[in-house]
Amino acid sequence: MATRRVKIFSLFERFWHWSQMLLIMFLMITGFGLHGFHDLFDFEDAVTLHTLAAFALLLLWAFSIFWLFTTRNWRHFIPTVKGMWGVLRFYILGIFKGEHHPYRKAFWRKHNPLQALTYLMLKIVLFPLIWGSGLIYLFYFLWRDVPQATQWLEGVALVHTAAAFTILTFVIIHVYMLTTGHSFREHIMPMINGFDEVDLTPEEEAYLQNDEPENIR
Amino acid sequence: MRSTLGFLLALVLGFFTLTSIQATADNWPTPPATVAPVPPQISGPLTGGTADHSKFEALKQPFASGPEVTKACLSCHTETGQHFMKNIHWTWERRNPDTGQLLGKKHLVNNFCTNARGNEGMCAQCHAGYGWKDENFDFSDETNIDCLVCHDTTGTYYKTPNSAGSPACSVMFEGKPAIDLALVAQSVDLPERANCGTCHFNGGGGDNVKHGDLSSALKNPPRKLDVHMGVDGLNFACTACHVTKSHVWAGSRYEIAAKDHEGVGKPGQRRDVATCESCHGLEPHPVDSLAAFKRNDHVSSVACQTCHIPEFARGGVATMTDWDWRTAGKTRNGEGYHEHGYTQGNGEHRYTYKSIKGDFTYGENIVPLYRWFDGQMNYTTIDTKFDVNQAVAINDFSGSREDGDSRIWPFKQMRTWLPADLGNGTLVYTHLWGEDEDSYWGNYDMGKAIEHGMKQFNLPYSGQFGFVETLSYWPITHMVAPKEDSLSCESCHAEKGRLEGVEGIYLPGRDHNYWVDLLGILAVAGTLLGILIHALIRLFSPKGAKH
Numbered sequence: 001m002a003t004r005r006v007k008i009f010s011l012f013e014r015f016w017h018w019s020q021m022l023l024i025m026f027l028m029i030t031g032f033g034l035h036g037f038h039d040l041f042d043f044e045d046a047v048t049l050h051t052l053a054a055f056a057l058l059l060l061w062a063f064s065i066f067w068l069f070t071t072r073n074w075r076h077f078i079p080t081v082k083g084m085w086g087v088l089r090f091y092i093l094g095i096f097k098g099e100h101h102p103y104r105k106a107f108w109r110k111h112n113p114l115q116a117l118t119y120l121m122l123k124i125v126l127f128p129l130i131w132g133s134g135l136i137y138l139f140y141f142l143w144r145d146v147p148q149a150t151q152w153l154e155g156v157a158l159v160h161t162a163a164a165f166t167i168l169t170f171v172i173i174h175v176y177m178l179t180t181g182h183s184f185r186e187h188i189m190p191m192i193n194g195f196d197e198v199d200l201t202p203e204e205e206a207y208l209q210n211d212e213p214e215n216i217r
Numbered sequence: 218m219r220s221t222l223g224f225l226l227a228l229v230l231g232f233f234t235l236t237s238i239q240a241t242a243d244n245w246p247t248p249p250a251t252v253a254p255v256p257p258q259i260s261g262p263l264t265g266g267t268a269d270h271s272k273f274e275a276l277k278q279p280f281a282s283g284p285e286v287t288k289a290c291l292s293c294h295t296e297t298g299q300h301f302m303k304n305i306h307w308t309w310e311r312r313n314p315d316t317g318q319l320l321g322k323k324h325l326v327n328n329f330c331t332n333a334r335g336n337e338g339m340c341a342q343c344h345a346g347y348g349w350k351d352e353n354f355d356f357s358d359e360t361n362i363d364c365l366v367c368h369d370t371t372g373t374y375y376k377t378p379n380s381a382g383s384p385a386c387s388v389m390f391e392g393k394p395a396i397d398l399a400l401v402a403q404s405v406d407l408p409e410r411a412n413c414g415t416c417h418f419n420g421g422g423g424d425n426v427k428h429g430d431l432s433s434a435l436k437n438p439p440r441k442l443d444v445h446m447g448v449d450g451l452n453f454a455c456t457a458c459h460v461t462k463s464h465v466w467a468g469s470r471y472e473i474a475a476k477d478h479e480g481v482g483k484p485g486q487r488r489d490v491a492t493c494e495s496c497h498g499l500e501p502h503p504v505d506s507l508a509a510f511k512r513n514d515h516v517s518s519v520a521c522q523t524c525h526i527p528e529f530a531r532g533g534v535a536t537m538t539d540w541d542w543r544t545a546g547k548t549r550n551g552e553g554y555h556e557h558g559y560t561q562g563n564g565e566h567r568y569t570y571k572s573i574k575g576d577f578t579y580g581e582n583i584v585p586l587y588r589w590f591d592g593q594m595n596y597t598t599i600d601t602k603f604d605v606n607q608a609v610a611i612n613d614f615s616g617s618r619e620d621g622d623s624r625i626w627p628f629k630q631m632r633t634w635l636p637a638d639l640g641n642g643t644l645v646y647t648h649l650w651g652e653d654e655d656s657y658w659g660n661y662d663m664g665k666a667i668e669h670g671m672k673q674f675n676l677p678y679s680g681q682f683g684f685v686e687t688l689s690y691w692p693i694t695h696m697v698a699p700k701e702d703s704l705s706c707e708s709c710h711a712e713k714g715r716l717e718g719v720e721g722i723y724l725p726g727r728d729h730n731y732w733v734d735l736l737g738i739l740a741v742a743g744t745l746l747g748i749l750i751h752a753l754i755r756l757f758s759p760k761g762a763k764h
Contacts, residue, residue: 043711044707047508165733
């Protein structure tokens with residue numbers, strides 16, 4: 001077992017992450033503007049930009065879902081309880097005692113159990129909730145004549161807003177997490193250059209060195 | 218399906234037009250402002266010009282009276298009399314087929330000058346006929362039709378009351394120049410705005426008093442005031458929209474097409490309504506952006522007028538918003554008087570008190586009241602009983618998001634303290650105009666005037682008169698502003714926006730769910746607080762500083 005710097009985030013994954021980050025930030029700003037929390041944009045521009053950004057994000061997700069399944073990267077997000085308590089204990093207690101993060105990244109497990117579960121929930125609950133409600137909202141013109149359409153619309157808007165608040169909460173925690181463990185910079189670099197320290201089995205190390213030397217340092 | 222395609226198109230176009238939309242040179246559908254020469258007013262499909270009336274022998278005679286002119290007109294326009302006598306300008310009567318109510322000026326009480334009934338000697342100046350002063354008027358005699366009031370183009374034709382009235386009043390109509398009826402008759406043409414305006418701009422007893430969106434400012438309006446009628450724009454006559462067939466006009470205030478489901482129709486098909494959609498179609502905004510697509514979607518719920526008439530009583534002529542009959546009847550040295558108290562935008566003074574009418578309040582550039590409206594007006598008629606202790610709507614209306622026929626419309630609301638029968642709980646016919654001792658205008662005795670007015674039509678009267686607060690609602694549909702002056706989204710999509718009181722909708726930007734917002738804000742704030750505590754413990758625990 002050796003610890004090596006290995007490329008764990010491919011170019012597409014990094015592009016996905018950062019463009020998604022920008023789009024979500026932008027959707028948050030325009031969305032909360034439409035909700036009446038600020039007046040940075042006039043309503044017409046905010047609706048247009050929010051809609052276009054939403055469709056751009058949907059397109060990005062279409063590509064990322066395709067990528068996840070064709071590259072087997074979906075396996076990183078399989079939930080597991082193994083090691084979960086250790087991670088939780090670290091954030092609740094160990095972090096204050098100067099302990100090291102208990103999770104060691106593996107080649108086919110680049111997220112710790114808490115991360116994996118969180119990202120999975122994001123992918124299968126929160127994101128579908130926000131784009132599902134958003135699309136229903138957007139296509140109101142198709143179902144506006146069903147009985148009690150406006151009450152339904154209010155419900156859809158409610159789900160959409162609640163999901164937005166939840167995503168904002170996730171974003172705040174997500175960013176704060178970058179300050180734990182190693183330095184902020186060390187946390188952020190893997191998502192920029194793709195490389196992070198990973199525990200490799202001898203077989204993985206030998207494979208990478210022989211067949212993908214550009215992905216290991 | 219079509220709307221989905223449109224939406225997708227809008228989406229694609231949205232990318233391109235987002236930045237370039239303002240740069241588009243094409244002003245569609247707003248016509249470009251052209252500088253003179255002023256073309257003749259456009260009268261819809263009617264163009265005229267097939268006859269020069271100055272060449273007709275029948276019109277080359279020294280007419281002694283209006284009816285003589287009418288006879289001459291009918292000698293060529295042989296069927297027009299029969300056509301004309303069916304329209305509301307003649308009958309002043311309208312049976313609403315849906316509610317069964319008998320409406321029209323002949324019957325209704327309004328909350329301006331109260332009732333025409335019994336006061337025809339004065340009020341029927343605006344009847345399109347000659348000599349209606351009492352119940353003896355012959356509605357079947359076509360020579361009583363007044364052709365000239367609508368077709369005069371000289372501007373010299375005028376009408377005076379059909380009966381003398383009190384000496385104190387009749388003095389107002391003395392000393393007018395004689396009308397050259399032969400000249401007027403030879404100069405007839407299709408009606409222009411000023412013709413219709415003679416009465417319609419002066420509803421309620423003065424310029425723009427009643428409607429708020431129909432004033433003398435529309436005689437020669439700039440395009441800015443009315444994009445259709447503007448002399449530097451399309452220069453439409455009233456009949457360009459109020460299309461006419463056999464002297465019956467499209468567009469009724471008693472039965473309004475609040476939501477037009479048909480739109481333009483194929484050539485030769487429909488010209489029976491004066492709706493915006495009958496010219497502009499059901500998807501009036503060209504879909505060159507997401508916003509334009511969304512605006513077309515709004516057409517189902519929002520009347521065109523709501524966004525495109527941002528304010529009424531524009532153009533310098535005020536409208537009346539409040540009228541108080543309780544203060545009427547004050548005299549100085551035994552005579553009635555009036556007070557100036559309001560100077561309107563065009564510099565003219567308006568009376569704020571008249572002994573014959575009471576106190577008035579005026580307004581200009583007024584933001585309308587917005588409500589769901591299905592086009593159906595329900596009137597409080599002379600025989601309707603109501604609770605005199607609370608405000609009563611002279612014309613009430615209904616409408617909702619769910620009924621399929623309503624849209625959100627703009628209204629002028631008029632509030633008047635109006636004489637009423639407090640004992641029976643009804644409105645009253647007030648005898649205002651007459652040569653007798655009972656007429657209010659001249660004698661200032663409200664009790665006698667009401668008693669006379671009710672007795673004249675065999676209506677029950679308790680003898681106990683007083684005043685009730687009344688409201689009336691006037692759908693706003695004229696003074697359409699150029700598109701650059703129409704409302705923007707946040708006029709309504711905001712808290713305390715224009716649609717503040719409109720129910721039955723979820724309006725983004727205006728509506729919030731209190732609990733979702735509260736929980737959401739608490740969640741975000743709680744997270745930040747938790748992080749702060751976590752970070753502080755890390756910072757101050759001796760071994761945690763590094764991590």
